[in-house]
Amino acid sequence: MLGEFDLIARYFKPLAARMAGAVGLEDDTCTWRPGAGEELVLTADALVAGIHFLPDDPADLIARKMLRVNLSDLAAKGAKPVGYLMTTAFSPDIDEAWVAQFCQGLAADQDEFGIGLMGGDTVATPGPLSLSLTAIGTVPVGRAPRRNGAKPGDIVLVSGSIGDGALGLKVLRHDFLGLEESHRRFLSNRYHLPQPRVDLGRALMESGKVHAMMDVSDGLVADLTHITDASKVAATLRASAVPVSEAAAAILADDMGWLPLILTGGDDYELLLTASAADVPDLLGIAAELDMPLTAIGEIAAGKGVTVVDRDGAALELAQKGFRHF
Amino acid sequence: MLGEFDLIARYFKPLAARMAGAVGLEDDTCTWRPGAGEELVLTADALVAGIHFLPDDPADLIARKMLRVNLSDLAAKGAKPVGYLMTTAFSPDIDEAWVAQFCQGLAADQDEFGIGLMGGDTVATPGPLSLSLTAIGTVPVGRAPRRNGAKPGDIVLVSGSIGDGALGLKVLRHDFLGLEESHRRFLSNRYHLPQPRVDLGRALMESGKVHAMMDVSDGLVADLTHITDASKVAATLRASAVPVSEAAAAILADDMGWLPLILTGGDDYELLLTASAADVPDLLGIAAELDMPLTAIGEIAAGKGVTVVDRDGAALELAQKGFRHF
CATH class of the missing domain: 3.30.1330.10 (PurM-like, N-terminal domain)
Structure with a gap:
């Protein structure tokens, strides 16, 4: 050396x-x-x-x-x-x-x-x-969206696809051996080389229509809880609306038991934000211009905490909300 | 936890x-x-x-x-x-x-x-x-003194006293057991709680008369070498002029063999600077107003590297110039 x-x-x-x-x-x-x-x-x-x-x-x-x-x-x-x-x-x-x-x-x-x-x-x-x-x-000056701006009535949106990083780590640890090779490569690459949404984040900030924004690193549910805690509101998260990649969809098609990992695994580095329902079309348009998926996945209401619901509106119980270092 | x-x-x-x-x-x-x-x-x-x-x-x-x-x-x-x-x-x-x-x-x-x-x-x-x-x-804007501004003819100055941190570490490692308790406490305190020379640094910068400045952390000789290398000049460092504390003086009185450690041990967090000889009185005045010792310890000349000389002007050879992490 x-x-x-x-x-x-x-x-x-x-x-x-x-x-x-x-x-x-x-x-x-x-x-x-x-x-x-x-x-x-x-x-x-x-x-x-x-x-x-x-x-x-x-x-x-x-x-x-x-x-x-x-x-x-x-x-x-x-x-x-x-x-x-x-x-x-x-x-x-x-x-x-x-x-x-x-x-x-x-x-x-x-x-x-x-x-x-x-x-x-x-x-x-x-x-x-x-x-x-x-x-x-x-x-x-003064334009950075915070976590604490979410308001009752807001729509919750997320960029890209969720769960790939956590699934990619499992691929690298020799899990999902039966999965198609291209899917395995896609997931491990998403773990190794996340794509920070710099251009999308900037365009969303410039719109002035974002109430709260953060990136998903600890896990979708945990990070949405960070927003609701900081904003003193509650959120409903529709599990079936959460965008997943083709590779993650293939895993879920085989075993829906992987859904909690997708919702809580973290390492996503996608943008999680809230905005007024009336402004959502504009924000979707901004994302579309950048060829970035942006998906509505839930709503903000008065109250406290995050409720994850399935397709029928029944609450899903998750054993763990996200990654903690200790 | x-x-x-x-x-x-x-x-x-x-x-x-x-x-x-x-x-x-x-x-x-x-x-x-x-x-x-x-x-x-x-x-x-x-x-x-x-x-x-x-x-x-x-x-x-x-x-x-x-x-x-x-x-x-x-x-x-x-x-x-x-x-x-x-x-x-x-x-x-x-x-x-x-x-x-x-x-x-x-x-x-x-x-x-x-x-x-x-x-x-x-x-x-x-x-x-x-x-x-x-x-x-x-x-x-633009006023921070760099390492690369030392000029031939400059005087080298240092604040406070040198060597206390390195000697303090030895005290904490149960060396110098015969040394007076107040000296032992002074030295270990200098190791544990260095005094960043924030006010002196700011006043010296504001004078506009400092050509090069850095703090002494790797060791006096090594750090002066950083200045001479960056400025593409040489320096003579007068070992006998280097300011030492009463505690360090007591150790040297007993055994001059500790001089190399004082000159190279580092962990001093004093200011090391160069300035034109004509500006030295002003800089000494600025330091005196802040009750901070500032001492001339050498000169800059054309050439390369640092020569440490003893009281008679004979070059001292040091086995190691300063701390390296690896």
């Missing part, structure tokens, strides 16, 4: 080229300011090998997922991504080839999302590989 | 009260913007138990040192601290009492430095307790 400073110079410095204020990571700090009328949106996440990703996941995919999970948080506020600070605690098994591949993944997504490395720190740990990332975006 | 969300609500949410844009940590993101004419200064650090702090260090001191190490980076850019995002990976031995004490430490330093928690993430790890922090400050 190269020394700390050589490693930074060879692999991390090129990632900071886009950020003039990072001065080639030579300064311990980065300077930067948002444009006129813009404010920052800041978010941070920690990832630990064996908990948030599989220790033998490809290094470039670990890097890209780490970035995308945070870009998804920014997307839910309608923010334009700018850059990130990253700290890495490398376990003894990490070698230079791993770091090189990790940084290739970062570089690929920096290009895809137009962001740059602003700073960070590289240390060693005797424990599992641990990563921490602070992502920074910008949004017009 | 409380669940993730209860832990956040009980212990971390109160720390975010100062930051309106953090919305009680209910939103995964924080919004915030610098004032007119200001830009951000961003820095990030990772800390791992057993490497950056002793596993049985008091939790409140771990918290405060983590904050202060980053505030020291901001101080070296003349930045006013604003807030921080923090990720914590808790090892299995961490209980609620530990978290409570950790957050008491954060609260104490939030009050002392006028900063607030802007966001973060709390996860579990089977490895050692790992912490990562991104600190944010503001500075008038």
